[in-house]
Amino acid sequence: xxxxxxxxxxxxxxLAAGAVYVxxxxxxxxxxxxxxxxxxxxxxxxxxxxxxxxxxxxxxxVDPYAALPVVAGGAFALGYVLYRGVVGRFAHGKDENILxxxxxxxxxxxxxxxxxxxxxxxxxxxxxxxxMVEFGPLFLPRAKVxxxxxxxxxxxxxxxxxxxxxxxxxxxxxxxxxxxxxLVGIDVDHVFAVSYGIGIACLGxxxxxxxxxxxxxxxxxxxxxxxxxTTVVLGGMGSFPGALAGGFAIGVIESLGGLLxxxxxxxxxxxxxxxxxxxxxxxxxxxxxx
Amino acid sequence: MAEPGAPILEVRGLRxxxxxVEVLRGVDLELxxxxxxxxxxxxxAGKSTLNNNLSGIYRPFAGSIRFLGxxxxxxxxxxxxxxxxxxxxxGRRVFPDLTxxxxxxxxxxxxxxxxxxxxxxxxxxIFPRLGERARQAAGTLSGGEQQMxxxxxxxxxxxxxxxxxxxxxxxxxxxxxxMFALVGRxxxxxxxxxxxxxxxxxxxxxxxRAYVLEHGAIALSGPAAELARDPALRRxxxxx
Numbered sequence: 274x275x276x277x278x279x280x281x282x283x284x285x286x287x288l289a290a291g292a293v294y295v296x297x298x299x300x301x302x303x304x305x306x307x308x309x310x311x312x313x314x315x316x317x318x319x320x321x322x323x324x325x326x327x328x329x330x331x332x333x334x335v336d337p338y339a340a341l342p343v344v345a346g347g348a349f350a351l352g353y354v355l356y357r358g359v360v361g362r363f364a365h366g367k368d369e370n371i372l373x374x375x376x377x378x379x380x381x382x383x384x385x386x387x388x389x390x391x392x393x394x395x396x397x398x399x400x401x402x403x404x405m406v407e408f409g410p411l412f413l414p415r416a417k418v419x420x421x422x423x424x425x426x427x428x429x430x431x432x433x434x435x436x437x438x439x440x441x442x443x444x445x446x447x448x449x450x451x452x453x454x455x456l457v458g459i460d461v462d463h464v465f466a467v468s469y470g471i472g473i474a475c476l477g478x479x480x481x482x483x484x485x486x487x488x489x490x491x492x493x494x495x496x497x498x499x500x501x502x503t504t505v506v507l508g509g510m511g512s513f514p515g516a517l518a519g520g521f522a523i524g525v526i527e528s529l530g531g532l533l534x535x536x537x538x539x540x541x542x543x544x545x546x547x548x549x550x551x552x553x554x555x556x557x558x559x560x561x562x563x
Numbered sequence: 564m565a566e567p568g569a570p571i572l573e574v575r576g577l578r579x580x581x582x583x584v585e586v587l588r589g590v591d592l593e594l595x596x597x598x599x600x601x602x603x604x605x606x607x608a609g610k611s612t613l614n615n616n617l618s619g620i621y622r623p624f625a626g627s628i629r630f631l632g633x634x635x636x637x638x639x640x641x642x643x644x645x646x647x648x649x650x651x652x653x654g655r656r657v658f659p660d661l662t663x664x665x666x667x668x669x670x671x672x673x674x675x676x677x678x679x680x681x682x683x684x685x686x687x688x689i690f691p692r693l694g695e696r697a698r699q700a701a702g703t704l705s706g707g708e709q710q711m712x713x714x715x716x717x718x719x720x721x722x723x724x725x726x727x728x729x730x731x732x733x734x735x736x737x738x739x740x741x742m743f744a745l746v747g748r749x750x751x752x753x754x755x756x757x758x759x760x761x762x763x764x765x766x767x768x769x770x771x772r773a774y775v776l777e778h779g780a781i782a783l784s785g786p787a788a789e790l791a792r793d794p795a796l797r798r799x800x801x802x803x
Contacts, residue, residue, distance in 0.1 A: 439668070445658070445660060445661055446665075452652065453658060454658075455619075455620060456640060456650050456652055456656060457644065458640060458644030458673025460641050
């Protein structure tokens with residue numbers, strides 16, 4: 274058994290990693306909760322956003338944290354257009370269409386990335402992000418601390434906006450009652466596209482928080498999308514607090530699993546937790562019973 | 564406010580339906596300022612089809628719908644709501660996960676936003692129950708309360724014409740009484756109402772005029788008091 278300090282470090286590291294999972298999962302769960310679309314293109318779009326962050330740094334020297342609003346904004350626009358032009362147009366209602374469209378989209382994006390950026394992994398070296406910060410007995414790289422704080426702040430801002438703004442209320446309204454929404458003059462297709470856009474904007478933000486400590490290659494979205502799907506199922510499909518709790522839980526489980534079982538077996542903890550939740554509480558931790 | 568008697572809604576030769584099925588075969592209907600007009604008809608006569616075409620949920624096949632002089636046939640619901648035609652649908656269609664207050668706020672999503680705070684107070688004074696339950700999720704309300712909420716949400720958009728689609732459906736007799744009294748009060752304050760109902764006697768009691776829809780066409784129309792005495796209507800709807 275490792276010492277308390279090491280366990281504590283494992284938990285803190287897990288929470289830091291979990292914060293970014295939360296961000297990725299919030300986007301996924303928002304898109305599912307509002308549009309009933311399981312977005313299989315999520316990982317590929319995250320990878321695109323990571324490349325955007327990479328190129329902004331490597332070619333234009335833009336700090337990834339400074340790039341966050343730009344990448345998130347660009348991701349929102351891309352998501353909005355993708356929904357209006359492709360996903361919404363073909364996916365409407367039918368599960369098999371949704372699968373084909375979003376999975377197809379991900380294959381196209383992955384291969385375009387492979388063609389344009391080659392399969393090499395790229396990293397950026399953000400010196401200030403590598404500096405260690407002291408937290409009591411712990412030392413954490415600054416990148417992780419920033420990622421943790423920023424992801425939480427973004428989730429809080431998004432939650433507040435969803436609760437207070439008219440557009441946020443409209444998003445929650447169309448999730449359950451489209452006809453009623455139309456009758457109060459809500460442009461339902463626009464709100465759908467905005468929801469998809471916000472889901473993708475979360476990926477843009479996550480990409481900027483990830484890049485200082487992670488690498489990007491055309492396949493790097495996959496690792497995250499699997500974790501994100503697990504997170505969302507764990508927390509309850511479509512549930513905002515579920516994505517939050519699920520993301521942190523997965524981060525900690527992964528980190529402690531790696532600590533106790535070694536890097537190779539560490540990931541098994543995620544699958545075990547996943548199976549347990551499915552067995553004991555199939556709606557997820559915060560899922561609504563339907 | 565339009566002067567009394569000025570046309571608010573003019574429907575001419577409206578043909579509409581679903582896919583290849585024509586439900587409305589040339590409907591003419593008119594509503595003037597200050598009026599409550601009842602639209603009566605049995606299930607399947609085309610009442611809901613008419614409403615959904617008036618509010619832009621469906622596009623009519625042919626014909627004209629003029630609202631306050633503006634052609635709105637085939638316009639999207641966003642534009643129709645913006646013009647002030649608000650449809651309170653059958654089945655209430657409230658937002659179940661949102662609170663009562665949020666439901667009401669969204670009633671002024673497209674129209675009446677500037678006067679939101681004032682209208683919230685007004686709706687709470689019309690329906691004290693909604694004021695009491697402002698923070699409760701709409702899905703947890705009783706059927707009658709949801710109906711109040713649906714109407715309250717409609718009023719938040721400051722309608723020039725309110726379409727009430729089967730507002731008495733599923734309500735207890737006492738609540739039905741209240742509902743009709745409310746429609747009368749709203750009208751006394753100047754609101755035009757198109758009241759779509761199966762509840763013939765009470766609708767005719769508060770309406771100025773009425774139309775009877777049968778098999779997708781207007782079978783009878785005239786002042787409500789006259790229709791209430793019409794032998795054909797009494798036979799087919801009242802079993803007398």
